[in-house]
Amino acid sequence: MRAVVYTQSGNSSVLALVEREAADPGPGEVRVRIVRAGVNPTDWKFRSGGFGEMTFPEIVPGQDGAGVVDAVGSGVTDVAVGDRVWTMLAQHARPGGTAQELVVLPVDNVTTLPDTSSFDVGAALGVPAVTAHRALTTSEDGPDRLTPGALAGRTVLVAGGAGAVGNAAIQLARWAGASVISTVSSDEKATLAKAAGAQHTVNYREGDPVTAIRDLAPDGVDIVVEVAPAQNLRLDLQVIRPRATIAIYASEGGSEIALSVGQALSTNVRFQWVLLYTVGGSALRAAAEDITAALADGAFGVGEEHGLPVHHYPLEQTSEAHAAVEDGAVGKVLIDVCETARP
Numbered sequence: 001m002r003a004v005v006y007t008q009s010g011n012s013s014v015l016a017l018v019e020r021e022a023a024d025p026g027p028g029e030v031r032v033r034i035v036r037a038g039v040n041p042t043d044w045k046f047r048s049g050g051f052g053e054m055t056f057p058e059i060v061p062g063q064d065g066a067g068v069v070d071a072v073g074s075g076v077t078d079v080a081v082g083d084r085v086w087t088m089l090a091q092h093a094r095p096g097g098t099a100q101e102l103v104v105l106p107v108d109n110v111t112t113l114p115d116t117s118s119f120d121v122g123a124a125l126g127v128p129a130v131t132a133h134r135a136l137t138t139s140e141d142g143p144d145r146l147t148p149g150a151l152a153g154r155t156v157l158v159a160g161g162a163g164a165v166g167n168a169a170i171q172l173a174r175w176a177g178a179s180v181i182s183t184v185s186s187d188e189k190a191t192l193a194k195a196a197g198a199q200h201t202v203n204y205r206e207g208d209p210v211t212a213i214r215d216l217a218p219d220g221v222d223i224v225v226e227v228a229p230a231q232n233l234r235l236d237l238q239v240i241r242p243r244a245t246i247a248i249y250a251s252e253g254g255s256e257i258a259l260s261v262g263q264a265l266s267t268n269v270r271f272q273w274v275l276l277y278t279v280g281g282s283a284l285r286a287a288a289e290d291i292t293a294a295l296a297d298g299a300f301g302v303g304e305e306h307g308l309p310v311h312h313y314p315l316e317q318t319s320e321a322h323a324a325v326e327d328g329a330v331g332k333v334l335i336d337v338c339e340t341a342r343p
Contacts (some may be wrong), residue, residue: 004018031069069082
């Protein structure tokens with residue numbers, strides 16, 4: 001089988017396309033023939049050494065993907081050969097991710113993909129959608145699961161609604177009945193956030209964004225899905241209602257934050273940090289189930305019409321795909337791994 005690997009940390013040039021023998025699934029594992037693989041910022045950050053030393057001599061990158069179950073190990077009953085599935089955290093604590101034709105994973109890392117959802121959609125879930133789900137389900141006064149109506153009557157502020165996580169947060173929040181405001185940096189990104197379902201957008205580079213958000217949500221917002229706390233925390237604290245949650249999943253624009261203790265105390269705000277690698281199995285499974293339910297309802301999609309343009313690269317151009325994400329490509333970068341889901 002074909003696989004993309006790297007044996008040392010560095011820029012995208014360390015990635016190489018090689019031939020490898022496919023592994024057989026062990027107990028509790030499945031083998032998936034990957035059709036599409038998603039590329040996330042964590043992929044190039046791991047590859048570049050941003051998360052420390054390599055823990056395996058050879059690594060296949062890629063946490064997210066979608067394809068068809070090719071083989072199952074003993075004890076596996078939740079999925080069967082031929083099932084369409086999407087993956088999450090495929091390369092976490094393992095050497096083999098989704099940038100290869102066949103990947104062996106614990107069965108808990110795969111979820112059935114509804115027949116109505118494309119492999120493009122399946123490969124775009126994983127890190128972005130599970131992160132968004134976690135950000136929306138940790139509020140003191142809010143639900144811990146997402147279903148239609150679970151966020152009815154609540155207002156969600158999504159920072160950076162044109163990004164992959166922001167897009168997923170908008171789509172999931174709207175499916176759950178929330179009112180959604182998204183901050184954006186341009187008219188083009190406002191168009192994308194609205195296509196995802198945001199009822200309102202605010203350009204944070206123009207005018208007074210605090211006043212604009214307060215005009216839209218006079219009582220304050222219930223949940224903030226935050227990508228750039230160093231830049232936005234001052235704004236967030238001015239637009240939330242008491243007992244709101246600011247869910248922080250990235251550190252775009254700076255790795256340190258200045259916090260007004262008085263503002264935070266006065267609102268009883270909850271700061272929720274979100275990193276999928278340590279959220280725990282129950283949170284991951286809850287997210288997988290709820291996201292799949294949203295897919296089945298037709299409430300989650302990718303492409304320009306859903307506010308997330310898709311950029312395809314063949315497997316042999318995985319280095320270019322990584323570079324595109326590292327350079328800030330707007331939308332979702334996908335790798336076309338196999339032409340067909342069948343051997």
